[in-house]
Amino acid sequence: MNSYLIDPFGFCKNSESIGGHTPVSELERLASVCADRSGELIWKVSGSLDNHQRPCLLLNVAGSVNLVCQRCLDSLVYELDSTTTVMVAKTEEEADEIEESLEDEEAVEVIVSDGKVEVMDLVEDEALLALPLSARHGICPDSSMDGWKEKRESPFAALKELAKKVDGQKNE
Ligand SMILES: [Zn+2]
Numbered sequence: 580m581n582s583y584l585i586d587p588f589g590f591c592k593n594s595e596s597i598g599g600h601t602p603v604s605e606l607e608r609l610a611s612v613c614a615d616r617s618g619e620l621i622w623k624v625s626g627s628l629d630n631h632q633r634p635c636l637l638l639n640v641a642g643s644v645n646l647v648c649q650r651c652l653d654s655l656v657y658e659l660d661s662t663t664t665v666m667v668a669k670t671e672e673e674a675d676e677i678e679e680s681l682e683d684e685e686a687v688e689v690i691v692s693d694g695k696v697e698v699m700d701l702v703e704d705e706a707l708l709a710l711p712l713s714a715r716h717g718i719c720p721d722s723s724m725d726g727w728k729e730k731r732e733s734p735f736a737a738l739k740e741l742a743k744k745v746d747g748q749k750n751e
Contacts, residue, residue: 580605583698587667591626591634597698598623603644606703612710614645614654622702629666633677636665636696640705651719661709665701667692 583597603609604616620642629635641660648655664687668674674689681687690696 580699585624585696585698586694587626587636587692587696588634588669588694591628591636591667594625594627596623596625601699601702603642606699606706609644609703609706612646612707614647618642618644620644620702620706622698622705624698624701631680634667636667636701638663638665638701638705640702640709642706644706644710646710646714648716648719649713650715653716653720655714655716657710657714659706659709661705663688663705663708665690667696669693 581599581601583599585595585597589595599622601620601622602616603613603618603620606620609620610616620640622638622640624639625637627635627637639660639662641658643656643658645654646657647653664685666677666687666689668677668689668691671691674691677689681689690701
């Protein structure tokens, strides 16, 4: 795995940003919960300071991974696209202070750093948090459901039918 070790405090102060593409196969913890090791994450981290001059990392992780459907146990492609703010504290006490100052609804994570953060750990954590607890197909491609599948129309086909009907009514 490529390492992206940053000093979060300098990184945020200087408004730096980095991004990259990382194959799922290089992220052991993520790969272990996926159906296979295919897929890739596209990620970006931007540093900034908030109103109180506290370091914030804006993290976006997107990409697709293969998960196991909990209904039919077949694999399914899951598209993830998750953004979160990670605030960086120097000590546990500072982290507690930040936690207390946050609104409950704010999607902010607080981490403690001694001056080094491995960006790939943040990316992998974010991807893991973004995965559904129980992945399921909308409609499973299971053989026992073949009858259903044939009858199933794409939403666009259904719309077309509807449009035709509306047109027909107009012509009457
Ligand atoms: Zn399924």
